[in-house]
Amino acid sequence: MSATEEKKRPITPPIEEGENKKQHTGGKEQQKKQPKVHRRKYKAKDIDQTSPMGVLQFEIDAILNEHNLVKDDVSNNMSLILNDESAQQKYHRVVSDVKIELLTSNGEGLALIPHPDESKKNQVCIVPFGLPGDIVTVKVFKSHPLYVESDLVSVETEASVRDNSLINCSYFGKCSGCQYQNVEYEQQLKFKRETIVNAYKFFAPVLNNNNRLPEIRDTEPSPLKYRYRTKLTPHFNVPYKKNFVLETRPNLGFGSKGRPTWRKDVEIPDGSILDIEECTIGTPIINIGMKNERARFEQEFKKYKKGATILLREDTNVVNNGEDFELKEASTDVEGKISSVEVNIEGENKKLVKTCVTKSRQIVTEYVNGYTFEFSAGEFFQNNNSILPAVTNYVKSNLAIPNSKEGEPNYLVDAYCGSGLFSITCSDNVSKVIGVEVSADSVKFAERNAKNNNIENALFLVGKAEQIFGSIDTPSNRTSVILDPPRKGCDEVFLNQLSDYHPAKIVYISCNVHSQARDVEWFINNTENGKDYYVESIKGFDFFPQTHHVESVAVLALKN
């Protein structure tokens, strides 16, 4: 055996996990001390079931069910893959003739491919940018106990939903931001509705299996399909080395999704961060800001000792036509002039003057349905301004308490209210609004926003939603509650209190329909008064066209 062959040998013999090592060391001479062999073990990470990785487990079950398979039929020998280089090569290979069967909630294709080790077995393979019906070639590059990850190499037969001529961005197919640019918009909306259907199937099985869910409504389209995102955060990396000085400008842009090669019309350079000059889902002023900040970075990158994120947040100044106005601090062009974009408001004698703010503590303004909202540029605010009138109107129309008599008072509790978007836009239909929010900073803005919009019936409290009901004195049978929690959803403490409070209506808005479905199931089936409610409607809103994301609004009402 030559020296090079020697080097290629596996580091350790391929011992199965749990196998008695003595079997391999039998014989007297084996009593001698053997050098300790370090074997790598697969460590499963704790995952939130409602995160994309958690949802994937349900999606794997779905594809297995479809083929009458069980998990053993697709399992991978992780001990072997981690400890045996030749096994690794066998697993991480190119596979052709792969049929994409499902789309995950993360917007990736899911397929079954032959197992590299056992002819009777298969593997579940994730194929980013693969669409249901595509026949593709993939390169498997990472293995997990029940699935493998791959890059899309080429598309041999295109799915009927694929139309690559629709692609609007030269980085689509490698950038991790968009998944659906090559799908007609109507079809994107259908995919998103399917995500909601599946979320309730996976996370609300009791309600789903007992026909206690309404038909999921059609997804509400975004008025803007591109150029809608009012916030972008391009970033860059600097290698971590002592006294390291950057010689060339690092890539500034967004994370890449593997190393796919399927786009034959453009060559997208590799890199964990793609260098992106323009993002077609960002608003015009955000892209002007991106150009300005890239030019500045070109001059200043040597100053950076570590990677960073650049904030680009749209700021909207409402200006009466013909009135003089001064622009606040914002991104400037190479000549030091503040960049701005003007938009006329139809039928009104005012215009919107938009700039791009880069400082996270700076106060910015959004204009929604005639209301203005101020908040810190780095804080949460919905990122697609164009769909906000439709969403806020929908929420408002669903707060009405059934069988109300003329003149009867009615109240609104807006849990997780942020800087007051729903409290304020829904305030004119109700006697009093109480907004609750954990961030004191956001509450200050909610109060300020109520004042600026001449809203006098709103009160905002700093506190955890889980602790609010003690301090809320509105009669529950005349009160509707809005929930708009972060991605992880509500906790059981909150849902129990909500059930004890027993409001007349609940409108639950969510950017993670999986945690929403879990919470709705738990609220109705596990809380004291949950049985008094039914799910009146569920509808998706497309805040992020071209991507897999969908927001969902579920309305719960009291049974008669």
Ligand SMILES: C[S@@+](CC[C@H](N)C(=O)[O-])C[C@H]1O[C@@H](n2cnc3c(N)ncnc32)[C@H](O)[C@@H]1O
């Ligand atoms: C998805 S945002 C919604 C904000 C607001 N409804 C809007 O649309 O602008 C969720 C908000 O919940 C707040 N939050 C997070 N955990 C909370 C908790 N336990 N109690 C109250 N608010 C919380 C966050 O600070 C954030 O403002």
